[in-house]
Structures are given as C-alpha cells and as structure tokens.
Amino acid sequence: MASRSWPRRHTVGRVNTNARGSRPPAWAAALAGVTAGAVGLGVAELVAGLTTASASPVVSVGGAMVDRTPAALKDWAIRTFGENDKTVLVAGIVVVVALIAAALGLIARWRVGYGTAGLAAFGVVGIIAAVSRPDSGPLDFLPSMVGAAAGAWTLVLLFRRAGATAPPGTEPAPEPGTEPGTEPDTEPGTAETGTGPGIGAGSGGRAEPTTPAGPSVRRAGADLYAFDRRKLLTGVAVGAGVAGAGVVTGRLLAGRGDVTSARRSVARMLPRPAVAAKPLPAGADLRIRGLAPFVTPNYEFYRVDTALVVPGVDPRSWTLKIHGMVDRPVELTFADLLRRPLVEADVTLTCVSNDVGGPYVGNARWLGARLADVLREAGIRRDADMLLSVSQDGWTSGTPVDVVMDGRDALLAVAMNGEVLPAAHGFPVRQVVPGLYGYVSATKWITEIKVTRFDEDTAYWTPRGWAPRAPIKTQSRIDVPREGDSVPAGRTTVAGVAWAQHRGVDAVEVQVDGGEWRRATLAEVPGPDTWRQWSIDWDFAPGGHTIAVRATDATGYTQTAAVAPPAPDGATGHHTIRVRAG
Ligand SMILES: Nc1nc2c(c(=O)[nH]1)N[C@H]1C(S)=C(S)[C@@H](COP(=O)(O)O)O[C@H]1N2
Numbered sequence: 001m002a003s004r005s006w007p008r009r010h011t012v013g014r015v016n017t018n019a020r021g022s023r024p025p026a027w028a029a030a031l032a033g034v035t036a037g038a039v040g041l042g043v044a045e046l047v048a049g050l051t052t053a054s055a056s057p058v059v060s061v062g063g064a065m066v067d068r069t070p071a072a073l074k075d076w077a078i079r080t081f082g083e084n085d086k087t088v089l090v091a092g093i094v095v096v097v098a099l100i101a102a103a104l105g106l107i108a109r110w111r112v113g114y115g116t117a118g119l120a121a122f123g124v125v126g127i128i129a130a131v132s133r134p135d136s137g138p139l140d141f142l143p144s145m146v147g148a149a150a151g152a153w154t155l156v157l158l159f160r161r162a163g164a165t166a167p168p169g170t171e172p173a174p175e176p177g178t179e180p181g182t183e184p185d186t187e188p189g190t191a192e193t194g195t196g197p198g199i200g201a202g203s204g205g206r207a208e209p210t211t212p213a214g215p216s217v218r219r220a221g222a223d224l225y226a227f228d229r230r231k232l233l234t235g236v237a238v239g240a241g242v243a244g245a246g247v248v249t250g251r252l253l254a255g256r257g258d259v260t261s262a263r264r265s266v267a268r269m270l271p272r273p274a275v276a277a278k279p280l281p282a283g284a285d286l287r288i289r290g291l292a293p294f295v296t297p298n299y300e301f302y303r304v305d306t307a308l309v310v311p312g313v314d315p316r317s318w319t320l321k322i323h324g325m326v327d328r329p330v331e332l333t334f335a336d337l338l339r340r341p342l343v344e345a346d347v348t349l350t351c352v353s354n355d356v357g358g359p360y361v362g363n364a365r366w367l368g369a370r371l372a373d374v375l376r377e378a379g380i381r382r383d384a385d386m387l388l389s390v391s392q393d394g395w396t397s398g399t400p401v402d403v404v405m406d407g408r409d410a411l412l413a414v415a416m417n418g419e420v421l422p423a424a425h426g427f428p429v430r431q432v433v434p435g436l437y438g439y440v441s442a443t444k445w446i447t448e449i450k451v452t453r454f455d456e457d458t459a460y461w462t463p464r465g466w467a468p469r470a471p472i473k474t475q476s477r478i479d480v481p482r483e484g485d486s487v488p489a490g491r492t493t494v495a496g497v498a499w500a501q502h503r504g505v506d507a508v509e510v511q512v513d514g515g516e517w518r519r520a521t522l523a524e525v526p527g528p529d530t531w532r533q534w535s536i537d538w539d540f541a542p543g544g545h546t547i548a549v550r551a552t553d554a555t556g557y558t559q560t561a562a563v564a565p566p567a568p569d570g571a572t573g574h575h576t577i578r579v580r581a582g
C-alpha cells in the first residue's frame, strides 16, 4: 500500500486514514457497530423482498433455530409465549445480533478490518442457514451476502465519519508527516470509492472543517483525539433510516400481497361441494357466554407451526406429488384438485402440545378432495403403512395409511368455514384427518405425499421427542367459569367442550370439591369428528370451590385422572379450576 503524507490526507478530504492514534469512544464504536448490523439486516430484508424466492437471514437463521431447538425448550416457548413464540424468537435474534454487532463495533476500534471481518462472518452464517433451509431456492445466498457487504461498508464509513481508523497503541501520535510508510490498516477499496445511499452524505453540505485531526486537533499537540460526534450521529441516523426502510420495503415486497390476491382469485373458482355437509343441528351451539362457539371463526382459530413467515404458495404453480410405494406416481395441479368432487366435513383439530384445559383446539367446516380416493388412484402398495406429507417449507408429517383409508373424512382441504383457506392455515391446500393430532396429520401448504413405511421414514417431530403415531386423546375443558373467577353463590352454569374425534363424546361429568360426578347436558353434534359442548347448572355454597370435568367417549373409555404432559403423545388428566362463590 502506498504511503501517505499529511498533504495527501488533505486532498482526500473526508478520509482520515492518517489520523493516527484517534479512535472513537467506546459508546460511539458500539453504536457504529449496531448501526452497521442494522443496515446489514435492513439491506438483507430488502434483497430478500426483491428476489422473492429467497428468505431473509433472520427468517433463515430463525427457521434453522426452530428446527434445532430441543423439544423441551420449544414446548416451554409455546407454553410461555403461546402463539407469540415466533415474535419472541425473532426479537431474540435481533437483540443477539445487536449485541454482537456492538461488540464488533468495539473490536473495530482496534482495527476496522476486524469489525468488517466479523460482519462478513455474520453473512456466512446467514448464507449457510439460508441455503440449508429445506425450501431454499438458488438465490437464497444473496440477501445475507449483500447485507453483510452493506453492513461492513457502513461500519467503515461510520468509523471514517467519526474520524478514526487507526489502531490504538500508536499514541502518543507522531508529528504530522513524520511517519510515512506505516500506514494503518485501511478500509476495503469499496470504502474509498463508495458513495452509498445517504451514508456518506449526511452532513455533506456543511462547510465547517470537520476533518478529524484538523487544525484544532493539531493544536492539541500530542492529543490527536479526533472524534466527531456530530458526524457520527448523522451517519448513524442515516443508517437507521436505511435499515428501517429496508426492513419495511423488503417485508412489503415479500409480503402477503401475492397470497391475498391469489386467495381472492381462488375464491372465484371454488366449486360447490359435491357432498355438502348437513346443516348443523340447531342444538350444536348452546350459546353460553364465555363458552367456545361450536364453529371457531377462522380469525380465532389457533395456529401452530414451525414457519417463521407464513409460506406464500402460488396456487397456479402449486402441485401435489404423490410418489413412493405407489403403482402410478401422480402430480396434481390445483385445477386438477378442484375438478374432483369436493366434500364438506366438520372436523375439530387439536394440537398435541395442548395442555389439559389449553387453547390449541378448534372446530371448522372444511371443504376438500378425499385423500383416500386420490391415493387409491395412485395405487398404494399393500406393505406401505405411512404417508409422509411434506409442506412447501420442508416440514413433514407421518400419517398412518389405514387411518386415511378407513372411510373417515380425510381431506385435501381448500376451504375453511366457507372461506378460501387462510394463508396461516395452509393456503392453498392442507390435509385434515379427523382423529389425529395436527402434527401427524394436518400438513399445511402441502406439496408432496410420499407413500412409505414408519420403519423407513421419520417425520419432523419424531426425532424431537414426539410419538410417530398419535391419535387424539379423549379430553374435556371447562370454559365457564374461568380459573380464579368469582361467581354468585347459588345456581351457576358450568360449561365447556369435550372431544374424542372420530369416536365421539358420549358423556361429560362434572365434579365439585371432590364429591360425586354428575352428568352434564350434552349439546348436539353433526358427527363423531367434532368437539361437543356441555353444560350443567350447579348450586355453589359461598366460599372457594374446585371444579373438575371428565369425558367418556363412544368406546366407553373415561378420561383418566392421571396427569401426563403433552410429550410424547398428548396430555392427560382432568381439567380442574378453582372459583370463589359469594
Ligand atoms: N407445514 C406445516 N403444517 C403443519 C404444522 C407445521 O409446523 N408446518 N404444524 C402442525 C400442527 S402441530 C398442528 S396442531 C396443526 C395446526 O393447524 P392450524 O395452525 O391450522 O390450527 O398444523 C399442522 N400442520
């Protein structure tokens, strides 16, 4: 590298590569680091939005983390944060990135190159995460790469603006012009020529001599401390603006727009059901305040999946491949699917992670093609016992073949409660199989079914501590009153829901303060595949009370009181609440 002298520096102007011994204070360096990290992420989001095929680094890294999180931790996260678990994860990643970026800023005080190297390492992590996602596309390396470059470039520019690139330990500073040839580490070439959006231009119009190590500093003699707070802060502000604009624009570009319009056009092509569901029995909904309605509105339906960003699947290019142990592999388009006779069915979905009394259960009217018919046309081999369904984002589920083929309403569903499948619930197509927990049956954004064997293939949750086969356990829940409620002494309605999908609920009993079990009144149901509302009026003496519930299904099995956690195959125990009457 050519040596430079003071005059050279003055011709370069804003570049202060000769400001020996100067470095910004720690807070400023950390702030520069955080800004560089933010710009990196913002630019990455923007690139991800522009090249719609590729995922942003936060999403890729987050997705990789979700897949690698021990089941127990994930369980805890679901339980603690509920359906906000993804927001918490993303926020956590952003905080960790900010902390590391601040540390890189501090390291850059020592040598800017170390900071930029750290940002490059970030980019490599993002690239590895992105290209190793199951749904990765050929351009998925781009957001992380461009983002890391933008971050590194930002760091260099900010350090320049702040007036420091020299390594520490060179003070006391030499006399100007006396030390050629030992140029401190300079920035990458791009920094010399770069004229990035806004970053170098923050205070460009200002006439005052803000060149670090300018006259005032030289007057200070040995103290070459040349930190320019204002220039740094304007740079930081511009960087923050770039980062924010990148995230917002990127999200918008990548966003729902596509899915929203695709859902709208599908709404126009949805055929009427060939086999319509019977109207719901009038007595299916007891309409008790606080009791879960028989039909769960789509916007209230619980959502559980590993997808950090709802996959946007284009129905025009969507296909479902059915392959593996079949005589005739097939590939269905969305139009093929809609040409099949569509069946309506009322089915209650339940998540295996649902605690006793928990919220991860919902009931909807689904419209879809019969999965059994599609499979029969493909010709399933006799020794196959598992359907490994795969979603657009690479998640997999293993469903027993015999369950799907036994005549129940196992569907490739395209609509939910009379509406095109919402994006979060699997648009354009998902599986629905009455009687099985969601993780072994309810694949959203489905693109593939491999007909295989349980002893040959393993679905997503199996190595993570969940049972390969998981029929839904008979359960019941008290909705009113709620845990901890105060109720008037005397007669009060106790009500809730019970479910035992595909077997049906035959009885629900309620017990207060460990006394005798009394039968609740059951609401009507359209069939065995939905939950069933129940209610009972109870006379409460003033004071505290414990209320428990248990259901008996149509096989005669009564819910066990033995408490089991959700893992590995569903929680057991009686839902029990405490109330105060008075
Ligand atoms: N693609 C995909 N499908 C999925 C999952 C997932 O993580 N990814 N989770 C399953 C689980 S565990 C459940 S309980 C149901 C929940 O369906 P819902 O979100 O529509 O209520 O979806 C299932 N389908």
Ligand SMILES: [Mo]
Binding pocket: 304, 350, 351, 352, 353, 437, 438, 439
């Ligand atoms: Mo689930």
